[in-house]
Amino acid sequence: MKKPPFSDEDIIRFLFDEMKRPENETFLDALCQDEVLWQRYEFFQEIVEQLGAVQEDPSDQTVEQVLAYARQHAGSKALPRWFPLALNLNAVVAVAMVLFFSVAILGFAYKLQRADISPPPENLVQQVEPDHSLYEWDDPFIRQKLEDVRNGIETITDAPVL
Structure with missing residues (x-):
């Protein structure tokens, strides 16, 4: 054959x-x-x-097994947990380090920004009369602004009436 x-x-x-x-x-x-x-x-x-x-x-036995499983797990959550309850120590340390360095960098940037804005180290507040508690702010920028305001007021008061 x-x-x-x-x-x-x-x-x-x-x-x-x-x-x-x-x-x-x-x-x-x-x-x-x-x-x-x-x-x-x-x-x-x-x-x-x-x-x-x-x-x-x-x-029929297969159908019964499937239905028994469905009845047993009917109340369980459909979605898995996204965030496990037990955290790894390495993850906690990494998050703490990131937070620490973020705060340090933000603090350093804020300090640099404030250094650019801060007034010069000279004494800007002076006592007007030695025996009185009246003080005067001695800042060149503010002094110039006050002078401009005084000049504006004088210009308005000296102007002829309409």
Whole structure:
């Protein structure tokens, strides 16, 4: 008896549409000509049909197991926890370091900004009369602004009435 050119694996591949087109056509030709191959094909086709029925129609026991699982886990959360309760020590240390360095950098930047704005170190507040508690602010910028305001007031008061 002549050995068939196609094996059982080839028949299974044909049944599950895993053959390429030229090989598929060759298999169909051999299937029409070889009676032994045809018998093996029918045998495997019955098995595949039985498997299909099992996949489409589950047993009562399987349905009961699925329903029991659903009843048991019906109250559980659908979404997993995004943030675990137990933190890793390395993560805590890393977060603390980032926070520390962020605050240090912001403090340094604030200190530099305040250094640019701060008045010169000379004494800007002077006592007007030694025996009195009257003090005068001695800042050149403020002095100039006050002078401008006084000049504006004098200009308004000296202006002719309309």
